[in-house]
Amino acid sequence: MKNLALYDILNQIGIVAENGTKNPMIKQVLNYAKKEIDDHTLVFHIDRERVRGKYWKDNHSVVIVTDQPELCTNLGDESKHRLSLSDRC
Numbered sequence: 001m002k003n004l005a006l007y008d009i010l011n012q013i014g015i016v017a018e019n020g021t022k023n024p025m026i027k028q029v030l031n032y033a034k035k036e037i038d039d040h041t042l043v044f045h046i047d048r049e050r051v052r053g054k055y056w057k058d059n060h061s062v063v064i065v066t067d068q069p070e071l072c073t074n075l076g077d078e079s080k081h082r083l084s085l086s087d088r089c
Helices: 006-012
Strands: 028-030 041-044 062-065
Touching: none
Parallel strands: 028 041, 041 062
Antiparallel strands: none
16 A cells, blocks of 8 residues: 555545644555554444554554444543544535
8 A cells, every 4th residue: 555644545535634633644544443453554444343442552643534433442532633524424
């Protein structure tokens, strides 16, 4: 996979990052969450399973795109890192 900036990926799928959101380079994309994950990973939460962020506490730049945030726990300061859907979605 070609490394892409997070904002470039989000713009393509209609998600707008709020002011202050970091723009890391994404090196891997998954469509499910797993316990062992690499740094700089974007996860599309499609499988509807619980996402337990405690497994990634030492990772850097892990981004989760979900429409069910209640299934995602232990992600750190969620209010600080939340992204919002644009009007197109």
